[in-house]
Amino acid sequence: MTELIRLSAAELGAAIASGETSAVEATQAYLDRIEAVDGEIHAFLHVAAEKALEQARAVDARRAAGEELGPLAGVPVAHKDVFTTKDMPTTAASKILEGWQPPYDATVTERLRDAGLVILGKTNMDEFAMGSSTENSAYGPTRNPWNTERIPGGSSGGSSAAVAAFEAPLATGTDTGGSIRQPAAVCGLVGVKPTYGSSSRYGLIAFASSLDTPGPFARNVLDAALLHEAFSGHDPRDSTSVDAPVPPVVEAARRADVSGMRIGMVKELSGEGYQPGVLQRFTEAVELLESLGAKVVEVSCPSFTTALAAYYLIAPSECSSNLARFDAMRYGLRVGDDGTRSAEEVMSLTRAQGFGPEVKRRIILGTYALSSGYYDAYYGSAQQVRTLIKRDFDAAFEHVDVLISPTTPTTAFPLGERTDDPMAMYLADLCTIPTNLAGNAALSVPCGLAPEDDLPVGLQVMAPALADDRAYQVGAAVEAALRDRWGGDLLSRCSYAV
């Protein structure tokens, strides 16, 4: 059913609501698509075909009974395997959680279900969300639908690949240092990191708790806004959840107007080290915004140049603490428990076998940064840099409504290119990390293909905390203008487009 999977999520939701099609038909169409292409893409770690159809039947029954349902009721969604799901395995792409069946649903999972979204399955990712290419999955890499020899981004690379390959109209992700925006950018999609605390971390397997933020992937800005709205909002079960209304993101996505807006181009997030084609498309996007009536100025955020260093101290420190829970005692893998070894020996053997190389690297790095004697020099200094980054954002947002930059310094790189060079891999998050450290909102929207490799380039739009709607408004304006120029969506040029 190519016609069904070609529809946007908003259109599909409307078609289901009007009775033109049903949740079951839509779900079956996507399950068929997954069956056809996921052998090559490997976006999913687990496809829950029967359960998805069951959920779809329940939505159709609720509709038939006259119940008033939301705009995405019956629309399928691919769910990152970092959110707990009580009826599907949850592994965070780690061997230490192989086959683990959580006893409860994450808040995001619960809200997807409440909104009538149909969960197709769980998507591949870098183990415990640590990585920028999905090559750190213990279950094998995911391929980029634009070029299957390239990475789909990470850590939410299964989610981005699933949406780009039309295996799902929508997907969830989590963004700790760029793990939604970077995969969205390199797969030609819209991806959003909402304001920290505005989407719940309850039931999200923790990587770096002060940074982790659930957010949406979609083929267009409006669909992303609809999914954002469906799962965001205050959650009393998350002590860092903000008790504030969800910003009017759907309305902003429909407004798509930048006339009179003040837009700041971050000086530190371009230039040397950036791929020429990325800079070319970014410059064109700036010109486009000006032609649409926005006033674009250059803004300097000097501390952004230290953001990557601060992040690779703060995130590993929090990870070394969070991952201490994988102790081989209450759930998950246990290795070497033969009656001769102590609990500590079993724990150490299990963790050595159950965690992959990047996770071990970050645990050790975090343990180092937090150890007495080094704490002030590393973790303490990184926290001070975090203050400076927040101040740079605050100062910038006194003069401009949003800030823009390329989402990533390069397009999707070849599989295997950076797996032996952790620092090179970390550079993929250069432009996205400042927003995580400051906790504000940012969106990535496609702004063309780089001429040298015909791969997607993303424009990042950063907005103040709890002003996520501004990022959507700018993203939607860019999308609408480029759609006119291209005569359709960028994604229609992907070889996996339907």
Place this chain on the structure above:
Amino acid sequence: MSAITRDEVAHLARLARLALPEDELDQLAAQLDVIISAVAKVQEVAKGDIPPTSHALPLTNVYRPDEVRPGLTPDQALAEAPAVEDGRFRVPQILGEEE
């Protein structure tokens, strides 16, 4: 001079309860040396009078009402345990013979 030695990495691995084989320790020491040298950049800009930020949100003392709510049943809590005995988690020996 390297930022971190192989012996330090071995010590950190013990602290983090990671029984790493020799070849992994060698590889990690080399990689961590590069990473730590790069992240040490934070020390160049961090000055004494800048307050630290541990969290993006200035929330403090978030409490919920102290009331009983449904939780997991013992069966649910034990369902995914590596080993169970008499309705409890069975774990390997924690104390040595002489302790």
